[in-house]
Amino acid sequence: MTSAAAAPTKSILHVAGFSTCGFYQRCASVVASLSLLFPNKLELVKHEFPSRDEYRNWLINGHFRDSVQTNTGNLRASNHASSPFCWLASGTEREAESVTEFIGGHDDTLDWCRRFAAPTASAKDDDASIPSMVPDGHTPDHPYEYDLVIIGGGSGGLAASKEAASFGARVAVLDYVKPSPAGSTWGLGGTCVNVGCIPKKLMHYSAVLNANRKLDAPHFGVGVSSSQFEEWMGMSQDVQDDNGNGSGGEMHNWELLKTNVQNHIRGLNFKYRVDLREKNVTYLNMLGKFVDKNTIETMDKKGNRGTITSSRFLIAVGGRPTPLDCEGGELAISSDDIFSLNHDPGKVLCVGASYISLECAGFLRGIGKDVTVAVRSILLRGFDRECADMIGDYMKSEGVKFKEEVLPTKMVKTDGGKIAVTFSNGDQEEFDTVLAAIGRTGDTEKLGLENVGVSVNSKNSKISAKLEQSSVPNIYVIGDVMDGCPELTPVAIHAGRMLSRRLFGSSPSSIMDYRNICTTVFTPIEYGTVGYSEEDAKKEFGEDAVEVYHKYFIPLEWSLSHSRSEHQGFCKAIVDKTARNVLGLHYLGPNAGEVMQGFGTAMKLGCKFEDIIETVGIHPTTAEEFTTLSITKESGADAKASGC
Numbered sequence: 001m002t003s004a005a006a007a008p009t010k011s012i013l014h015v016a017g018f019s020t021c022g023f024y025q026r027c028a029s030v031v032a033s034l035s036l037l038f039p040n041k042l043e044l045v046k047h048e049f050p051s052r053d054e055y056r057n058w059l060i061n062g063h064f065r066d067s068v069q070t071n072t073g074n075l076r077a078s079n080h081a082s083s084p085f086c087w088l089a090s091g092t093e094r095e096a097e098s099v100t101e102f103i104g105g106h107d108d109t110l111d112w113c114r115r116f117a118a119p120t121a122s123a124k125d126d127d128a129s130i131p132s133m134v135p136d137g138h139t140p141d142h143p144y145e146y147d148l149v150i151i152g153g154g155s156g157g158l159a160a161s162k163e164a165a166s167f168g169a170r171v172a173v174l175d176y177v178k179p180s181p182a183g184s185t186w187g188l189g190g191t192c193v194n195v196g197c198i199p200k201k202l203m204h205y206s207a208v209l210n211a212n213r214k215l216d217a218p219h220f221g222v223g224v225s226s227s228q229f230e231e232w233m234g235m236s237q238d239v240q241d242d243n244g245n246g247s248g249g250e251m252h253n254w255e256l257l258k259t260n261v262q263n264h265i266r267g268l269n270f271k272y273r274v275d276l277r278e279k280n281v282t283y284l285n286m287l288g289k290f291v292d293k294n295t296i297e298t299m300d301k302k303g304n305r306g307t308i309t310s311s312r313f314l315i316a317v318g319g320r321p322t323p324l325d326c327e328g329g330e331l332a333i334s335s336d337d338i339f340s341l342n343h344d345p346g347k348v349l350c351v352g353a354s355y356i357s358l359e360c361a362g363f364l365r366g367i368g369k370d371v372t373v374a375v376r377s378i379l380l381r382g383f384d385r386e387c388a389d390m391i392g393d394y395m396k397s398e399g400v401k402f403k404e405e406v407l408p409t410k411m412v413k414t415d416g417g418k419i420a421v422t423f424s425n426g427d428q429e430e431f432d433t434v435l436a437a438i439g440r441t442g443d444t445e446k447l448g449l450e451n452v453g454v455s456v457n458s459k460n461s462k463i464s465a466k467l468e469q470s471s472v473p474n475i476y477v478i479g480d481v482m483d484g485c486p487e488l489t490p491v492a493i494h495a496g497r498m499l500s501r502r503l504f505g506s507s508p509s510s511i512m513d514y515r516n517i518c519t520t521v522f523t524p525i526e527y528g529t530v531g532y533s534e535e536d537a538k539k540e541f542g543e544d545a546v547e548v549y550h551k552y553f554i555p556l557e558w559s560l561s562h563s564r565s566e567h568q569g570f571c572k573a574i575v576d577k578t579a580r581n582v583l584g585l586h587y588l589g590p591n592a593g594e595v596m597q598g599f600g601t602a603m604k605l606g607c608k609f610e611d612i613i614e615t616v617g618i619h620p621t622t623a624e625e626f627t628t629l630s631i632t633k634e635s636g637a638d639a640k641a642s643g644c
Contacts, residue, residue, distance in 0.1 A: 010040065011116070012092060015109070016047035017084035018055040022541030023106040023578070024048075024084040030113050037467075037511065042116065045092050052083070059085055067096030074102040082578075084109065107579045114606075133467050136474035138503070142311040144294055146170045147504070149310035151288045151296070151447065154190020156479035156492025157316030158272060162279045163500035172282040172308065174298065178443075180336035181323065187269030188283070191318050191480070192489040198268070199261050199339035200359055204522040206257055207366020211524075213251070214239040219560040238563055252367040254344040262340055284308075289448035293472055297448075311474065312503065315447065315454075315463060316496065318480045319440035319487070324351060328411030331419050332434040335360065345369060346432030349421060351408060353379045355521045357437035358391065362524040365400045372401040372431070374408065374423065376438075380521065384533035387586050390570060394525040394588075397567070403427070408434070442481040457483045467511065468499050476503075488519055518600035520593035525567070528596030530603050531584030537574045546583065547575045549609070549629040553641035555590050556620045568640075571625050573609060580608040585626065595623040 013031055017024025031044045049055035059065050060081060068087060069078035077087075080102075086109040088101040103112050138147070148164050150157045153175025165171045177194075179185050186194035217223050219236040276283045286298040291307065298306045321334035335356050338345070347370040350361040357373060358380065365371040373395075380388035396402060403423060410422040411434060418430040442462035449456055455464045455471040462483035468476050476499060479485065479492030495512040502510045521527040537546045550572035558564035569589030573582055585599050602611065609629075617624025631639045 010043055012043045012045060012089050013086065013103075013109075013112075014045045014047060014089055014094070015084050015086050016049070016055070016059070016094075018049045018052045020542065021052070021055075021083040022545045023082075026541065027084050027086065027106055027109045030110060034113055034117060037117075043092070045089075045094075047094055055083055056081070064096055068099050068102050071096055071099050072102050076104060077102040080105060082106075086112075107581075133469050133502075134473040136312060136469070138311045138474065144309040144311045146172050146282075146308065146310040148172075148312045148314060148500075149174065149288075149296065149308060150314045150316055152190065152316035152318060152479075152481075153188045153272075153283070154316055154318050154479065154492065155192050155489045156318075156496040157190070157314065158188075158276070158496075159493040160314055160316065160478065160496030160500045161276065161281045163497045164504050165279050165281050167500070167504040169500075169504045171280075172284055172310070173276065174284045174286050174288045174296075174308075176285055176287045176301070178287075180320075180334060181330060182333045182337045184337045184340055186340075187266065188272045189265075189269055193268050193272075194265055195336045195339055197489055198265065200335075200363070201522060202261050202264070203257065203339065203363045204359065204366075206252070207363040207524070210252060210367055215561050215563050216557070219562075236560075238561070254341075254367070257367070258340065258342075287446070289446060290452045290454075290475075291448070293452045293474055313475045314496075314499070315444070315470070315475065315477045315481060316479050316492065317443040317447070318492075319462070320443050321436060322439040322441045324408060324411075324436045324438065326408050326410060328413075328419075329408075329436070331411045331413060332436040334436050338433075338435055341433075344432075345435075347430075348372070348433045348435060349374060349408075349419075349429075349431040350435045350437060352437040352439070353377065353381065354437050354439065355380060355383075355523075357435070358395065358523050359521065360435055360437060361400055362395060362398075362522070365395070365398055366524060371399075372403060372429070374403045374406055376405065376407050382533075383521070383527070384529065384584075384586050385535055386572075387527055387529070387570070387588055390588055391521070391523050391525060391527055394567060395523065398524050400524075440480065440487065442483075444481060468495060486514060486517055486519070488517065491517060513604070516600065516603045518593075518596045520596060522593075525569075525588050526590065526592035528587040528592030529585065530596055530600045531582065532574055533584060533586075534572070534574055537583045541576065541583070545577050547577045547609075548633040549573045549575060549631065550633055550639045551625055551629055551631065551641055552639055553589075553622070553625050555622050557590065569622055569625070571629070573612065573626065573629055575609045580610060582607050582609055582612065587622075587626075589622045591622070598623075599626065 015028045015031055028046050035042045035044045065080055066078050069075060082105055084105060086103040087099045089098040090100055091098045103109050147169040148171045150161050150173045153173050157173060161171045161173045175188055177185050192198060215238055218239055273283060286300050288296040288298055291297050295307055295309050298308055321336055323329055324332050338360060345364060348364050350357045350373045353375040361371045361373050379392045406423040406425045408421050409424050412420045414420050418432055419434050420428060420430050422428050441460055444456055444461045452472050454475055457464060462481055463470055463477045464483050465477045468478055470477050478495045478499060480487045498510045498512050516531050518530040534548055552568040552570050554565055555569050571587045574584035576583055582603060587595050612626055613629060615627050617627040631637045
């Protein structure tokens with residue numbers, strides 16, 4: 001005879017501390033997040049004191065910690081004097097008699113949270129371990145045509161479709177590219193493949209090659225004849241163009257670059273269609289608009305309409321560039337157009353301080369174009385300020401011109417085919433091309449979301465969601481169109497796969513972690529980052545709780561070129577002073593994406609600063625500079641590297 005399974009016991013976790021303590025706030029935030037995911041297994045009770053003195057008076061002078069030690073037998077409790085003080089109890093009152101287990105402080109509590117959230121053998125059969133998503137009504141015997149219809153054939157949507165199909169789900173993908181205001185269209189694959197990451201990186205690499213040709217190759221003896229060597233009297237020089245300014249524009253062919261990039265993209269478009277067919281995913285080149293929560297109206301390129309029904313829907317339409325709101329704003333192109341531009345861009349104005357604007361400005365200047373960037377406020381809002389300012393300085397030294405604290409107020413097409421731009425400070429200037437990169441808006445306007453009641457942020461047209469589930473339970477969202485989601489292709493891909501595993505696979509607790517995600521900005525000096533910026537870390541944990549280790553260095557491959565060696569690479573680590581956990585890493589220099597990727601894994605595993613500096617570096621590389629960090633900003637010591 002077997003007894004019935006006992007109901008799962010809810011853990012009541014008490015977190016006490018003072019309001020301005022970053023460690024207390026972080027602990028409470030982590031526990032609060034877990035309690036939302038596992039409401040049947042965990043409850044948070046906060047005890048927040050207005051000041052450090054009031055907290056210590058209660059904990060120490062009030063003998064609460066001594067009482068906890070007496071009740072639990074844990075000697076650590078009576079010696080604990082810092083914030084927070086965390087314990088498990090049988091109730092929600094702040095009574096030492098109800099304490100069942102003393103956990104400890106910040107690090108001990110986060111370790112407890114990791115163990116709590118870690119999957120166990122018994123958890124697979126425990127309904128309480130399933131994340132707290134709202135039931136969406138899906139059943140295996142539903143009456144609809146599909147189990148899942150995905151609206152949007154970008155990286156995230158395609159990844160989610162193939163993952164769901166691998167579990168036997170009947171899946172369809174709707175993808176239809178609405179032309180940009182300038183008339184640009186593209187194929188299957190979404191922003192990243194067609195008008196984002198892929199063409200951007202290829203054109204950035206074109207600029208890198210041009211810089212290598214001018215600034216590096218002659219100093220390494222490449223392309224230098226014996227007669228030239230004698231003419232230079234044994235001293236190497238940068239390659240100069242016909243105008244003597246070293247921009248190298250006359251050595252670059254825009255049409256050839258554009259054609260090769262577009263040919264590569266078309267090959268990827270074809271592969272994606274083949275891949276969907278092989279994975280048993282139905283591809284429909286159609287627009288979709290919700291009629292009700294289980295029905296969408298479709299329309300193909302000829303205007304033919306129909307309907308499709310599905311048990312579940314996933315919106316993965318991404319975003320589109322926000323247009324300029326000024327007279328003549330329609331004369332500007334965007335990142336939707338620049339990579340397939342059928343004429344040389346010539347003299348270019350990039351409007352905006354976003355990473356898209358700076359990346360485009362960077363590669364255009366790198367292939368020899370005359371480039372100006374109009375900036376309303378600060379560069380790279382949301383990124384580390386110190387690093388953003390260094391990027392701006394580097395770009396200025398490379399010949400990119402910045403018009404600061406201005407925006408275009410009027411644009412007019414001249415008789416000569418140029419665009420005359422009037423700025424908010426009264427300045428006027430003519431350009432061949434104006435590229436707007438002031439932000440992106442969710443591409444949701446024509447989805448009919450109002451017909452089903454999906455909540456949308458009116459400021460950016462993006463969809464609000466919890467665990468990728470919208471306000472309508474059977475309608476999900478991933479990627480750039482999800483409000484608050486990092487606008488990064490790998491994020492959409494990973495979130496799509498994990499959502500499909502949660503909905504159709506055997507991983508009901510497969511939750512996307514949106515923290516500690518690596519990214520790289522492909523500006524002329526590349527910038528790789530993961531975790532907190534210095535400003536955000538100090539705001540979150542307190543100025544006195546954060547240590548910043550930093551270092552300037554000259555990459556070895558720059559050392560033979562005088563022009564290169566005028567610049568420096570840079571790296572810094574943001575560290576929790578007490579726990580020594582790495583909160584953020586930042587790098588400026590060559591191959592930033594390759595450098596940062598491995599550190600992203602270390603951050604995800606909760607590495608401490610000592611884990612990095614005790615790692616033996618690969619020599620000579622720029623990545624090893626992180627393993628030699630020793631100088632703190634607080635010390636005021638010179639952070640320039642010296643020696644090998």
